[in-house]
Amino acid sequence: MKKKARINPRKLPTQERSKQLVDSLLSATANILVRRGYEGLTTNRVADEAGVSVGSLYQYFPNKESLVEALIRRWSDGLMETIADHYLEVRNESIETAVDTMVRAALDSTRVDAKLHRILTQQIPNVNALPALELFNRRMSERVASWLELHREELEVEDLHLAAEIVVMTLAGLSDYALIQRPELLDSPSFVQHLSRLVLGYLAPTRASQLSASAGKRRRTSKRLAQS
Amino acid sequence: MKKKARINPRKLPTQERSKQLVDSLLSATANILVRRGYEGLTTNRVADEAGVSVGSLYQYFPNKESLVEALIRRWSDGLMETIADHYLEVRNESIETAVDTMVRAALDSTRVDAKLHRILTQQIPNVNALPALELFNRRMSERVASWLELHREELEVEDLHLAAEIVVMTLAGLSDYALIQRPELLDSPSFVQHLSRLVLGYLAPTRASQLSASAGKRRRTSKRLAQS
DNA sequence: TCAGAATGCGAGCAATTGCTCAGGTTTTGT
DNA sequence: ACAAAACCTGAGCAATTGCTCGCATTCTGA
Helix, strand or coil: CCCCCCCCCCCCCCCHHHHHHHHHHHHHHHHHHHHHCCCCCCHHHHHHHHCCCHHHHHHHCCCHHHHHHHHHHHHHHHHHHHHHHHHHHHCCCCHHHHHHHHHHHHHHHHHCCHHHHHHHHHHHHHCCCHHHHHHHHHHHHHHHHHHHHHCHHHCCCCCHHHHHHHHHHHHHHHHHHHHHHCHHHHCCHHHHHHHHHHHHHHHCHHHHHHHHHHCCCCCCCCCCCCCC | CCCCCCCCCCCCCCCHHHHHHHHHHHHHHHHHHHHHCCCCCCHHHHHHHHCCCHHHHHHHCCCHHHHHHHHHHHHHHHHHHHHHHHHHHCCCCCHHHHHHHHHHHHHHHHHCCHHHHHHHHHHHHHCCCHHHHHHHHHHHHHHHHHHHHHCHHHCCCCCHHHHHHHHHHHHHHHHHHHHHHCHHHHCCHHHHHHHHHHHHHHHCHHHHHHHHHCCCCCCCCCCCCCCC
């Protein structure tokens, strides 16, 4: 148990064989994380689960942390991709619809692989994955900001970048919170409604107030099933 | 390194001497957490730092986790208290002022002992402190909910309990996020402004829209320095 | 074909950790 | 004063972990 034996991997996977090996190591890592948590994650165990030997593991990962880091990178890239899709979907919609879609997208992406999502977001502080997370958030914020630009005149906030960041932070935070402490909320229609109102009321309170005024008793009818 | 040797402490501190011991153990735990992180937290090290022997530690804490759990309890109790004060302050104020105060309170409580706050919230998943955290959130939500009751007619949300929970979750989440990823924001006036707008726009979009309408060019002048 | 590079193996080392226990010291109640 | 209870000590056990290294196997390209 030295301090930090090595920082770079000894080799990069060039042949197909080794690429598969790296891949199965990451999958094994994910499995073990889900089944036994971070405490139960052992390099020996990972190698075992992946059906390779520890030695091979240490060819491509300099240490235990880097395993989790790599997994987080793979995972957040996937997340980014699916959310980018929603972003495209939404370019030409009204603010109300777009916000609704974004909220659903956030909740959906939390639900997918919920258990892994949960463990990864929780364990991020344990590994040096903050940079990766920051990057992720920055890219998300930029996306949202550039979407906000499209609606500039309808919005009642000036600093669109700060606004975008706050929206992203809010949705991510509330999704995670719900996942961890109130899983029922994730599937509750009224939760979606409230989140939409939260975001819309922030970006365009006037529109939001109109909306809640016109919804005296009747249910609001917003369809749009986010998928993926 | 057994699995979980014992769950209950052997003794409860009854004499004054041992109470001080327990206290210094918790403080030592906090110090070490701040200086070396959770990885660096060792029962031997804690005992050393507190100037007692490991044996004594294990008289009052059944295992390592319980140390951190106890620390989290002590810390969240303190938090709860200071925030409860703000709650009293605010009973007779307008929604706008009250929201502003709550936002500032949230940011303040994050700033105090920022480093410890950060490590504790991050390490909560590592120990069995979720129950304590849930309790904390529930109590906070109840406080906020009962405050919302006072303004029932002015609000444009029906489910006040859900609303309270969302407000609490939002403020806590954004404060933590800011602390960890954008510390500058914690002291930025415009961040406070945005958060107030976020919450107000959710609870009472009509009022929020009036507010942002009347703030064409001029700076909004909201004083009120939250202290504590 | 075949050398050398890439890949893979896994027993085992070195270090560390959480925790115990037999025994000493201090406090309390009488 | 004195016994019992509460408190404290710390050497060291048992287990576990991250990681290395000498060697075997497979692949690549000329």
